[in-house]
Amino acid sequence: MSTTSQKHRNFVSEPMADKPVMALAGIGDRLGHSLTEQGYDKAYVVLGQFLLLRKDTELFCYWLKDVTAANRKQADDCAQCLKDWCDAFL
Amino acid sequence: MSFVEDPGHLSKSRLKSDLVAHKVELPPAGSKKEAYVALHLRHVDQTNAANFSSDEDDQELGVAGGDPGSAEELDPSALTDNDLKALLFKYGVKAGPILASTRAVYENKLRKLLQSAGEGESNEAENAVLYSDSDEEDVREENEDEEKELEGAQEKKAEALEPNQQQSDEKNVPAKKGDFFYPQCFFLSSRLRPCPPRNNERSSRRNSKNALKSSERTRPHRSQIPAGISKVSSVAQHSGLRSGVPSASPSVVSSSCSSFPSQAFSITQMVEKMESWSAPSACSYSMPEHWSRSSRLDNDAEDKDIIVDQADTPKDSTCVKEIKDPGRDILKDLLADTKASPTGIYATPRRPIKGAALRPVQYAYPDTPVSPTTLERQEVQRRLVPVYVQVLVFFAVACILFLIFVNVEDTNSVVDLLESLSQGPDGDDERLDAASGEL
Numbered sequence: 001m002s003t004t005s006q007k008h009r010n011f012v013s014e015p016m017a018d019k020p021v022m023a024l025a026g027i028g029d030r031l032g033h034s035l036t037e038q039g040y041d042k043a044y045v046v047l048g049q050f051l052l053l054r055k056d057t058e059l060f061c062y063w064l065k066d067v068t069a070a071n072r073k074q075a076d077d078c079a080q081c082l083k084d085w086c087d088a089f090l
Numbered sequence: 091m092s093f094v095e096d097p098g099h100l101s102k103s104r105l106k107s108d109l110v111a112h113k114v115e116l117p118p119a120g121s122k123k124e125a126y127v128a129l130h131l132r133h134v135d136q137t138n139a140a141n142f143s144s145d146e147d148d149q150e151l152g153v154a155g156g157d158p159g160s161a162e163e164l165d166p167s168a169l170t171d172n173d174l175k176a177l178l179f180k181y182g183v184k185a186g187p188i189l190a191s192t193r194a195v196y197e198n199k200l201r202k203l204l205q206s207a208g209e210g211e212s213n214e215a216e217n218a219v220l221y222s223d224s225d226e227e228d229v230r231e232e233n234e235d236e237e238k239e240l241e242g243a244q245e246k247k248a249e250a251l252e253p254n255q256q257q258s259d260e261k262n263v264p265a266k267k268g269d270f271f272y273p274q275c276f277f278l279s280s281r282l283r284p285c286p287p288r289n290n291e292r293s294s295r296r297n298s299k300n301a302l303k304s305s306e307r308t309r310p311h312r313s314q315i316p317a318g319i320s321k322v323s324s325v326a327q328h329s330g331l332r333s334g335v336p337s338a339s340p341s342v343v344s345s346s347c348s349s350f351p352s353q354a355f356s357i358t359q360m361v362e363k364m365e366s367w368s369a370p371s372a373c374s375y376s377m378p379e380h381w382s383r384s385s386r387l388d389n390d391a392e393d394k395d396i397i398v399d400q401a402d403t404p405k406d407s408t409c410v411k412e413i414k415d416p417g418r419d420i421l422k423d424l425l426a427d428t429k430a431s432p433t434g435i436y437a438t439p440r441r442p443i444k445g446a447a448l449r450p451v452q453y454a455y456p457d458t459p460v461s462p463t464t465l466e467r468q469e470v471q472r473r474l475v476p477v478y479v480q481v482l483v484f485f486a487v488a489c490i491l492f493l494i495f496v497n498v499e500d501t502n503s504v505v506d507l508l509e510s511l512s513q514g515p516d517g518d519d520e521r522l523d524a525a526s527g528e529l
Contacts, residue, residue: 053195054186063195 004084008077011043012084019043026070026077034068050082057083098127104171105130107193111167166197166204174200181207 004012008025016023021043022032040046053059057079064075100108105126109115114133166174171188174196178185181203185196 049191052186052189052192054184059195059199062198063192066194066198 004080005077008081008084011081012088015089016043016047016085021046024078025081026074026079028074031068031070031074038067040067046078047082047085050079050086055083055086100127100130100170102126103190104193107190108167109133110190111194111197166200178203 005025007023011019011023011025019042020032021027021035021040022029024043024046027035035041035046040049049063050060053063057076060079060082061072061075064070064078065072070078102123105123109126109129112133114129166177169177171193174193175185175188178196178200181200183199183203185199186192188196
């Protein structure tokens with residue numbers, strides 16, 4: 001039974017379209033900027049990375065922590081958000 | 091000779107990722123592979139050499155073509171993409187494309203797997219030494235390892251897996267047992283509570299029992315049923331006949347039901363009920379279970395049940411047949427007194443509902459058949475001594491005792507007692523006055 005944040009629910013409720021990466025759950029301003037600098041400026045790019053890792057939340061967490069200074073909770077939230085979105089729309 | 095492949099054999103992207111991993115400045119984007127190779131040679135190989143300078147023996151072992159046995163010594167970053175992928179697959183991790191962005195992740199993953207595998211092996215060795223029956227331990231350890239590898243879980247997860255599995259196994263057993271709890275519950279309850287909830291017990295027993303079993307068991311009972319029920323129903327019928335006034339009516343079938351005394355339910359209700367009863371099936375045709383069923387049907391007129399019982403008992407066939415046939419039988423029985431009409435139509439009007447729509451109560455309803463609880467109560471009441479009898483007996487006994495007392499005791503004392511009793515208040519006053527006077 002996970003308690004999802006409002007951001008999570010907002011993101012998962014509709015196709016992400018061109019939402020910025022900061023619309024992802026767990027990604028705030030700081031992480032968002034960090035990702036944008038690395039080239040992941042849109043949520044769908046991060047989604048692409050998630051899909052490359054075969055939708056494995058654990059690997060995605062590793063990646064996110066590698067690429068940004070994300071902590072475990074943030075990475076988990078982001079991974080779960082993407083996973084739920086994929087389950088809903090992919 | 092280093093066991094590391096020549097950078098020249100590696101792909102450009104691979105070289106790029108290696109350089110990134112080792113935090114070496116990448117050459118400009120348009121540069122050729124040679125530049126990457128050169129950089130790689132300069133930086134990465136140096137670091138690799140530094141890492142392995144102390145492990146020359148292991149290096150030589152490892153030279154023999156990436157021996158899986160010496161996987162601990164392998165540096166994931168020194169592997170090719172394909173090798174990395176293969177190794178990960180060996181540990182049960184299905185890796186996606188190993189690109190610049192994903193390579194680091196997969197290398198980390200492989201490192202963790204290698205560490206956990208190493209720890210697992212060391213644990214195995216320790217356990218084999220410590221414990222005599224090492225088979226179980228090894229199996230468990232192997233399972234642990236497999237689980238860790240397969241799931242690629244972190245160490246905490248892997249450790250938690252075993253107890254979880256055990257717990258889940260334990261849970262499964264009670265879960266399976268739980269399915270059987272329900273019949274046991276009912277059986278136990280039936281044993282523990284003999285008298286009062288007999289109805290519930292019977293109904294529950296019916297639910298839990300197999301339909302076949304119960305039908306087989308109740309078949310011998312069915313022969314007894316018609317005798318018992320027919321008596322009751324005949325009484326009801328005859329009284330109903332006297333009170334009912336047959337006359338023309340639209341349909342025979344509905345009239346057959348409606349002509350029954352004290353019932354105003356429609357044929358559809360009866361059909362539905364019969365279907366519902368036949369669905370839990372042939373179980374419980376025994377009389378007591380009939381009664382329980384009736385009580386379960388939420389206080390419908392109990393007299394319905396007699397008719398239904400009568401309907402059930404003669405026939406074994408499907409519900410529709412049961413409805414039609416008893417309908418005819420009942421009609422004939424009911425209207426046996428009346429002359430057969432020339433058209434052969436046994437038609438009676440629907441009985442008006444007693445008191446409904448301010449209709450006067452024209453027809454006196456006969457004694458309603460009673461539920462088993464009422465029967466029990468009546469029986470009990472019959473055996474019980476009525477109150478007035480108890481009071482009479484009480485007074486009689488009191489008089490007798492009094493007489494005995496009078497006769498046995500001395501008369502003087504009795505007389506005094508009587509006087510004192512009768513003159514209680516007066517006597518007290520006199521005595522008090524006397525006492526006060528004396529004082």
